[in-house]
Amino acid sequence: xxxxxxxxxxxxxxxxxxxxxxxxxxxxxxxxxxxxxxxxxxxxxxxxxxxxxxxxxxxxxxxxxxxxxxxxxxxxxxxxxxxxxxxxxxxxxxxxxxxxxxxxxxxxxxxxxxxxxxxxxxxxxxxxxxxxxxxxxxxxxxxxxxxxxxxxxxxxxxxxxxxxxxxxxxxxxxxxxxxxxxxxxxxxxxxxxxxxxxxxxxxxxxxxxxxxxxxxxxxxxxxxxxxxxxxxxxxxxxxxxxxxxxxxxxxxxxxxxxxxxxxxxxxxxxxxxxxxxxxxxxxxxxxxxxxxxxxxxxxxxxxxxxxxxxxxxxxxxxxxxxxxxxxxxxxxxxxxxxxxxxxxxxxxxxxxxxxxxxxxxxxxxxxxxxxxxxxxxxxxxxxxxxxxxxxxxxxxxxxxx
Amino acid sequence: xxxxxxxxxxxxxxxxxxxxxxxxxxxxxxxxxxxxxxxxxxxxxxxxxxxxxxxxxxxxxxxxxxxxxxxxxxxxxxxxxxxxxxxxxxxxxxxxxxxxxxxxxxxxxxxxxxxxxxxxxxxxxxxxxxxxxxxxxxxxxxxxxxxxxxxxxxxxxxxxxxxxxxxxxxxxxxxxxxxxxxxxxxxxxxxxxxxxxxxxxxxxxxxxxxxxxxxxxxxxxxxxxxxxxxxxxxxxxxxxxxxxxxxxxxxxxxxxxxxxxxxxxxxxxxxxxxxxxxxxxxxxxxxxxxxxxxxxxxxxxxxxxxxxxxxxxxxxxxxxxxxxxxxxxxxxxxxxxxxxxxxxxxxxxxxxxxxxxxxxxxxxxxxxxxxxxxxxxxxxxxxxxxxxxxxxxxxxxxxxx
Numbered sequence: 171x172x173x174x175x176x177x178x179x180x181x182x183x184x185x186x187x188x189x190x191x192x193x194x195x196x197x198x199x200x201x202x203x204x205x206x207x208x209x210x211x212x213x214x215x216x217x218x219x220x221x222x223x224x225x226x227x228x229x230x231x232x233x234x235x236x237x238x239x240x241x242x243x244x245x246x247x248x249x250x251x252x253x254x255x256x257x258x259x260x261x262x263x264x265x266x267x268x269x270x271x272x273x274x275x276x277x278x279x280x281x282x283x284x285x286x287x288x289x290x291x292x293x294x295x296x297x298x299x300x301x302x303x304x305x306x307x308x309x310x311x312x313x314x315x316x317x318x319x320x321x322x323x324x325x326x327x328x329x330x331x332x333x334x335x336x337x338x339x340x341x342x343x344x345x346x347x348x349x350x351x352x353x354x355x356x357x358x359x360x361x362x363x364x365x366x367x368x369x370x371x372x373x374x375x376x377x378x379x380x381x382x383x384x385x386x387x388x389x390x391x392x393x394x395x396x397x398x399x400x401x402x403x404x405x406x407x408x409x410x411x412x413x414x415x416x417x418x419x420x421x422x423x424x425x426x427x428x429x430x431x432x433x434x435x436x437x438x439x440x441x442x443x444x445x446x447x448x449x450x451x452x453x454x455x456x457x458x459x460x461x462x463x464x465x466x467x468x469x470x471x472x473x474x475x476x477x478x479x480x481x482x483x484x485x486x487x488x489x490x491x492x493x494x495x496x497x498x499x500x501x502x503x504x505x506x507x508x509x510x511x512x513x514x515x516x517x518x519x520x521x522x523x524x525x526x527x528x529x530x531x532x533x534x535x536x537x538x539x540x541x542x543x544x545x546x547x548x549x550x551x552x553x554x555x556x557x558x559x560x561x562x563x564x565x566x567x568x569x570x571x
Numbered sequence: 572x573x574x575x576x577x578x579x580x581x582x583x584x585x586x587x588x589x590x591x592x593x594x595x596x597x598x599x600x601x602x603x604x605x606x607x608x609x610x611x612x613x614x615x616x617x618x619x620x621x622x623x624x625x626x627x628x629x630x631x632x633x634x635x636x637x638x639x640x641x642x643x644x645x646x647x648x649x650x651x652x653x654x655x656x657x658x659x660x661x662x663x664x665x666x667x668x669x670x671x672x673x674x675x676x677x678x679x680x681x682x683x684x685x686x687x688x689x690x691x692x693x694x695x696x697x698x699x700x701x702x703x704x705x706x707x708x709x710x711x712x713x714x715x716x717x718x719x720x721x722x723x724x725x726x727x728x729x730x731x732x733x734x735x736x737x738x739x740x741x742x743x744x745x746x747x748x749x750x751x752x753x754x755x756x757x758x759x760x761x762x763x764x765x766x767x768x769x770x771x772x773x774x775x776x777x778x779x780x781x782x783x784x785x786x787x788x789x790x791x792x793x794x795x796x797x798x799x800x801x802x803x804x805x806x807x808x809x810x811x812x813x814x815x816x817x818x819x820x821x822x823x824x825x826x827x828x829x830x831x832x833x834x835x836x837x838x839x840x841x842x843x844x845x846x847x848x849x850x851x852x853x854x855x856x857x858x859x860x861x862x863x864x865x866x867x868x869x870x871x872x873x874x875x876x877x878x879x880x881x882x883x884x885x886x887x888x889x890x891x892x893x894x895x896x897x898x899x900x901x902x903x904x905x906x907x908x909x910x911x912x913x914x915x916x917x918x919x920x921x922x923x924x925x926x927x928x929x930x931x932x933x934x935x936x937x938x939x940x941x942x943x944x945x946x947x948x949x950x951x952x953x954x955x956x957x958x959x960x961x962x963x964x965x966x967x968x969x970x971x972x
Contacts, residue, residue, distance in 0.1 A: 210787045227774055229940075254833070256763070256804075258763035258764045258776065259775045259776050260775040272833075275874075276764060276874075278774060289831060316941075317943045324943055333783075333784045333788040334784065334880060336787050337781070338942045340778055340782075341777070341778050343768050362657070363659045367741040367743075368744065372660040373679055374661040376677065377741055379737075379739070382734075382741040383734045384734075386611045386737050387734040403657075430690060431634030432634075475738055479738060534718070537632070539632075539713055540717075540718045541625065541738050542742075545736050545738065545739035547735075571733065
């Protein structure tokens with residue numbers, strides 16, 4: 171086999187290796203046009219120029235009367251009401267000097283009028299109205315294009331679309347927007363012992379939690395899960411799954427099959443795929459692998475559920491968060507409750523629970539199979555490789571889950 | 572008409588009125604069972620007890636050899652390898668004292684064995700192996716139930732499901748979970764001038780941005796949009812839409828039709844629906860309404876796009892964030908760049924853009940039609956009602972959008 175032992179040995183070195191593989195794959199993503207209803211949280215592919223003036227036409231800011239400002243320069247003044255303009259499709263005739271028209275908020279201000287007198291500044295109903303306050307030209311009138319001119323930048327490139335951005339697109343009459351294609355990631359879990367949750371297990375089998383966990387974790391960081399599939403300890407089936415994944419995905423994640431025992435299918439296959447596989451000075455999550463199939467990077471995680479989940483948080487989530495313009499996971503220095511010992515030479519990610527806001531206690535043991543323990547935690551405690559002992563009250567670096 | 576003028580006059584008073592209407596509606600929500608693939612970010616309806624021991628069976632923590640610890644108490648010792656146990660469905664026979672079996676990570680530890688010697692602590696291949704390090708009983712063995720016992724709490728009630736929680740459910744063999752039904756919210760925009768984005772507009776018509784904005788904003792805070800529909804200035808059509816919405820939703824939001832002009836359909840209808848409508852000392856977003864149809868609360872926002880969006884952030888988003896266990900919108904004190912004047916007696920929410928991390932400049936004017944201006948902002952600057960003037964360098968309270 172041609173599998174290379176990983177050159178990287180520390181968490182940071184392996185993270186750099188993964189970054190070097192994934193960044194080009196993420197950079198290659200194209201663009202697509204999506205309807206506004208599907209565009210929330212997507213990233214604009216380019217600058218969006220407004221196809222129209224906003225507002226589209228000169229309109230009234232208040233319910234009241236459209237006037238010629240010079241007609242109300244001296245008040246009180248009583249003027250004939252010669253019509254009404256509602257907020258709807260209409261082409262009002264020009265206002266004759268010396269007259270006013272009743273106008274609703276948002277309605278077209280007619281030619282000849284240059285101000286709106288709010289209803290509350292007037293008296294009288296019916297054929298005439300008495301205006302109590304004079305108004306300057308332009309008052310309570312929203313000029314066409316005063317928000318934005320046709321051809322001006324409505325939205326910049328490379329922003330994550332929030333509701334207010336979708337509102338601006340809609341207001342300009344756009345029903346769709348060009349966005350960057352989401353990172354398309356395939357998940358392939360391996361292991362003859364894996365059974366789909368909900369089925370019966372026999373002795374020796376376990377439920378596959380990695381498929382569910384990785385699929386959900388990918389959604390959290392804005393990726394699209396193209397394929398989520400489980401293969402047994404069968405190199406041919408794994409190769410077929412990876413080929414399938416490579417044809418639809420930017421990145422492939424596998425779990426399992428990379429330790430040094432028998433039936434390690436990912437390790438076996440990686441020999442044919444310019445793969446690297448080896449031990450990182452990290453616990454849990456020591457065994458890590460990388461490969462390439464048809465130009466698509468494959469990141470191989472160990473199969474133990476806690477190892478898989480933590481590997482994702484450490485090596486892949488930061489890159490996908492960047493690609494999705496999401497903030498990085500919060501890191502905070504908290505105060506340790508109790509004593510902790512850690513294996514020398516390995517960076518350890520312990521499961522912790524925050525208490526009293528700024529203290530953290532260890533939840534469950536360090537075992538990579540303790541899925542319920544991980545579920546009960548809310549931070550990872552990042553213990554440096556050269557630390558073997560931590561005591562009550564010591565400051566510890568934590569990653570918020 | 573029976574419409575009551577709103578008793579509330581300040582933002583805080585109206586927010587309390589909306590809270591009093593919405594909290595009972597949100598509390599009434601039932602539960603539903605969803606597949607794990609659909610359960611991300613949903614809230615557990617009750618405590619989930621583990622239906623199984625985790626791990627399901629006693630298994631090997633490392634690749635190596637299952638042994639009787641007392642057989643390797645004195646090392647080096649060479650022992651016959653009598654078989655192999657892989658991680659898959661299997662019922663291995665009991666280990667005879669004085670022998671070992673090759674075992675893979677996660678495989679069933681046979682009866683008679685009480686420790687696993689990792690591969691790296693052994694020498695030799697084939698029929699016999701030489702063990703170099705003694706191991707105590709229990710070493711490198713994961714005991715059945717050591718993570719969690721059948722019947723123990725796997726997940727607490729009322730948590731928002733993250734990937735690690737879904738992993739724990741899957742590991743316990745569960746394929747679905749009982750969750751609280753999401754807040755079901757209907758959106759009805761009103762106004763004869765509104766046109767769906769993508770269509771042609773005539774003079775006097777504008778594109779409806781509120782339907783898009785409110786639908787997206789609801790998704791951001793974890794709600795399900797049951798109905799998103801647009802009606803003209805037609806009381807019968809509005810009533811039909813509200814009745815339809817009431818039959819499928821916990822909450823109804825309307826936009827438009829509540830100012831004091833003509834053709835204010837929501838205002839007209841609210842008279843029949845125990846409604847309140849009136850002016851809040853707030854800009855933008857002054858006119859606000861509430862009502863009840865068939866026991867379902869209706870919250871009526873003004874129709875100007877900026878007013879609608881800010882009303883949602885101020886009055887509804889905080890309640891839905893609470894219901895979805897999402898953190899509240901971040902509020903920060905920033906330093907104002909430039910001078911600002913504000914209307915006396917009205918709490919003003921100006922659009923602002925953060926510069927240099929802790930300073931904020933005003934974007935666009937205060938007009939409630941400036942949708943592009945809102946899109947270009949990243950915070951709301953919350954100017955108290957009694958403040959009329961703010962100067963460069965003054966501290967201002969901001970709400971992060």
